[in-house]
Amino acid sequence: MNKELFAYLVIACVKVLLVFGTIQFMIISMIWLERKIMAHMQVRLGPMRVGPHGLLQPIADGIKLLFKEDIIPEKASKLLFVLAPAMALIPALITFAVIPFGDKVKILGYNVDLVITDINIGFLYVFAVSSLGIYGVVMAGWASNNKYSLLGGIRSSAQMISYELTLGLSLIGVVMLTESLSLVDVVNAQGKLWNIVLQPLGFFIYFTSAIAEVNRCPFDLPEAESELVAGYHTEYSSMKFAMFFMAEYANMITVSAIAVTFFLGGWQGPFLPPVVWFMLKLSGCLFFFIWIRSTFPRLRYDQLMHLGWKFLLPLSLLNILITGLIMVIKG
Amino acid sequence: MEAYLFYIVAAITVVTGVYLIFEKNPVFGALYLIQTMVSIAVLYILLEAQFVAAVQIIVYAGAIMVLFLFVIMLLNLDIKEEAKNALPFQRIPAILMGIALFAVICIVIKAKLLQGKHDQYTTAYVNTVGNTKLIGNLLFTEYLLPFEITSILLFAAAIGAIMLAKRKL
Numbered sequence: 315m316n317k318e319l320f321a322y323l324v325i326a327c328v329k330v331l332l333v334f335g336t337i338q339f340m341i342i343s344m345i346w347l348e349r350k351i352m353a354h355m356q357v358r359l360g361p362m363r364v365g366p367h368g369l370l371q372p373i374a375d376g377i378k379l380l381f382k383e384d385i386i387p388e389k390a391s392k393l394l395f396v397l398a399p400a401m402a403l404i405p406a407l408i409t410f411a412v413i414p415f416g417d418k419v420k421i422l423g424y425n426v427d428l429v430i431t432d433i434n435i436g437f438l439y440v441f442a443v444s445s446l447g448i449y450g451v452v453m454a455g456w457a458s459n460n461k462y463s464l465l466g467g468i469r470s471s472a473q474m475i476s477y478e479l480t481l482g483l484s485l486i487g488v489v490m491l492t493e494s495l496s497l498v499d500v501v502n503a504q505g506k507l508w509n510i511v512l513q514p515l516g517f518f519i520y521f522t523s524a525i526a527e528v529n530r531c532p533f534d535l536p537e538a539e540s541e542l543v544a545g546y547h548t549e550y551s552s553m554k555f556a557m558f559f560m561a562e563y564a565n566m567i568t569v570s571a572i573a574v575t576f577f578l579g580g581w582q583g584p585f586l587p588p589v590v591w592f593m594l595k596l597s598g599c600l601f602f603f604i605w606i607r608s609t610f611p612r613l614r615y616d617q618l619m620h621l622g623w624k625f626l627l628p629l630s631l632l633n634i635l636i637t638g639l640i641m642v643i644k645g
Numbered sequence: 646m647e648a649y650l651f652y653i654v655a656a657i658t659v660v661t662g663v664y665l666i667f668e669k670n671p672v673f674g675a676l677y678l679i680q681t682m683v684s685i686a687v688l689y690i691l692l693e694a695q696f697v698a699a700v701q702i703i704v705y706a707g708a709i710m711v712l713f714l715f716v717i718m719l720l721n722l723d724i725k726e727e728a729k730n731a732l733p734f735q736r737i738p739a740i741l742m743g744i745a746l747f748a749v750i751c752i753v754i755k756a757k758l759l760q761g762k763h764d765q766y767t768t769a770y771v772n773t774v775g776n777t778k779l780i781g782n783l784l785f786t787e788y789l790l791p792f793e794i795t796s797i798l799l800f801a802a803a804i805g806a807i808m809l810a811k812r813k814l
Contacts, residue, residue, distance in 0.1 A: 394672075394676075433695070434695065434775055434776065434777070435695045435696060435776070435777060438696070438700070438703065438777075439699060441699075441703055441707075442686075442699045442702035442703045442706075442707065443702075445702070445703055445706070445707025445708065445711075446702070446706060448707070448711050449711070449714075452711065452714055452715070452718070453676075455718075456672060456714075456718045464718065467718075468715065468718070468719065471711060471715060472715075475708065475712075478707075495777055
């Protein structure tokens, strides 16, 4: 094997491991941070017992889940029941393959792009992969052979299908401005001005649909406890439940990373190194998710569908129209 | 390398396609069909048609099959009931029509009736301009009329579906 190819492979593997490790670490710290931040917003202390300020709580939770009995219901469809958590988690993780998290750097004489791979259909790749995330939920709901699971699964997939449309359309404006589907080009085009200034409506629509897409409060109807026990993961226990939990947080990190890439200038920023800027913006978005969760009450199901189809969808089409008009007028 | 990948993916496509037909449980059948769709998307990537591959996954695997699965799960079809409802006299016409369709496809491929742009559109040229850009350009210039007719057709189908589902709005 020649040296060039070998270096390329090593760099690619290191990048994949690095990104994967970082996401895992972020998921763990998010669980702690969410409990802490929400507690303080509600004038409580949150976890305090395990480690200083409950810092070791997520590790304790992880160990607990690992040692729990893994229950598979008698009448469940075994293969799908086992497959579903993985199907939910994997799409959330592989979206990161196209998200640039830093500028080009030189390491040991090799030019390294701080993005796992830059493909010319990056935008479409993101949506192709995220649209597959629904299957985990649908399969979990059906395979459990439990009516609450099935209802939760159906609700969740209906919600995800509805909001995926607006999610995609809200980003079209940015793609029109950039004239490229590659996420690296999108970030590079925001050197002077972030897209949030040019596309405020697009950002608003994107973030609202993103919260609905990852089933977070106030759109967390699939797991509305008072109606559906726990939705599609009612029958799940032990590490399989943990995987759904991880999938939820991984999805949250993914949609935040896309928001940063498309609207908040990606890794661009003065003074600090690019990677730090990227992480800062990402953390800001994630904080926003937690903030919203502890602020808004849950919507009713019909309100959710009305918001998606009758308000956000026309609004996102309007956004595309206005963007196009301005581009034509300005030439 | 590419050839090996093709053989592996093509084998998966065919095997899942066969499983789809012989599977008794409709939910598993739908899942096999999803796998077939995704494998075909991989084949498109091997042909350097990245745009088509992405659209294949977004539209078929991501949208249409989800709705399929949805309906099947809601109906929760009983396997035995399905077998009873099968019409025996359908079999012979079905086989004959299958053979006829296969023959038509063979003739079309053999006679090279369905050929798109070639001449200047070599793989190298397409890759320099960009797959998506080229398709977009052609779609909105040379193929504008077929494109618009297709969109009207889809629009009509959508209205028809709404009319069927919701008689009184």
